[in-house]
Amino acid sequence: MLSSYDGVWGIGELAARAGVTVKTVRFYSDRGLLPEAARTAGGHRRYDSDALDRLRLIRSLRALGLSVPDVRRVLDEEDAAGGEGGPVGGALEDAVAGRLRELGGEMKALRWREAALRLVEQSAPKDRADRLRLIGRLSVPPGTAPLVRFWRGWLPPRMPRRSVDAFLDIAVPQPPQDPTPAQVLAFARLNALTLAPCPGTVQPQPAAHRAAGAKGAALLYAGLAESYELAGVQIRRERGPRPGEALDSFVDAYTRAYGVRDSAEFRRRLAGHLAGDPRLDRYWDLVAEVVTEPGRRPEPTPGTAHDWLLAALAAQTGTPLPAAV
Structure with a gap:
């Protein structure tokens, strides 16, 4: 001894x-x-x-x-307190909280790497090169910056920041904490889609949205968010497009944005405008794959809610829609 x-x-x-x-x-x-x-x-x-x-x-x-710097702060605080009772001050609490945040990020990154590895493992040889390329464009864990930039380019210019942020909250899906290989693939494809140039148009905003102007756009998107939520309730109940509160809220968003009255003629013209606007079907399809838990029915997205509402409006006004809707 x-x-x-x-x-x-x-x-x-x-x-x-x-x-x-x-x-x-x-x-x-x-x-x-x-x-x-x-x-x-x-x-x-x-x-x-x-x-x-x-x-x-x-x-x-x-x-x-x-x-080591965190340890030093804990020890310094203990010394200042006279060493009685051990390290129980704010320095220890802050250090532990910070370490827990770091571990959360590290564990999320590990779960994403595991799911990405399983995706490659499960892929047919002919698909592996393309999927590796998609995965390689993601950070680990992935972020949403490319998706946010995409929507900032899509939304009408000069919209109030609060309105933009509110729309981004519903349009930009957060990466799952514990993704499946299929969710990794869907998010990687979504990331690649938003990094690609918007095809077929120089100014990507829908004409029906641009007509509202910056102030009207804020009213429009706030109203659309409400109508999408109402339509989502109907979609979850597996109800087909129909007149009702959701459709009225949808039309009301446009009347308030444009400063006009609701009428049968306005609804007819609105249906025609919306039917001809650029579509983001692929984006919303991928969003549904990202946010839907395995084995569950796909969750409604703003895209599927918009399609439901447009179909209801078209049926009410007798407006033909493109086959993709």
Whole structure:
């Protein structure tokens, strides 16, 4: 058993008692985390029992993954409090909370990597090169910046920021925390879709939306969000397009944006305009794949809600729709 005649230990004795290497003790001493009780005439470090308690605390904090700067803040706060009761102050709470956030991100990244690996593993050889290319364009874990940029280019210019943010909340899906291989593929395809140039038009906003102007657009998108939610209720109940509160809310969004009255003629003209507007069917199909849990019925998206409402409006007004609707 190690012992000391003067109540202090050399660096080797302290290391042995704490179950660490001499190099570890020296590392923390050199960084001021482990004070020395004294030094011998020959310059050798000497430590007392307080150093052993402190070293054990440092090991515990480091075992939790706390960084050296975080450990220093915890120890400094404990020293300022006189060391009574152990490290229970705000520095420890902040460090633990920060580490939990980091671990959450790391675990999400690992789950995405696992699902991506399974996607490649399950893919037919002829599909692997294309899927690797799609996955390679994603960050891990993936972000939504490309999708946000896509919609900022699609929305009418000069819309109030609050209105834009409200629309982005419903139009941009968040990557699943624990994705399936199919969800990884859908999100990768969605990411690639939003990075590609918008085909077939120089100004991608629908004509019916541009006509509202910046102020009207804010009213329009707020009203559309409400009507999409109402239509979503009908879709979940597996009810086909029909007149009712959802359709009235949909039309009302346009009348308020344009500053006109609702009428049979307005509905007819609106149906014709909307039927000819650019479509984002592929985007919404992929969104549904991303947000729907495995084994569940696809969740309504703004795209599917819009199609439901447009079909209801077309049926009410006798307006023919493109075959894709």
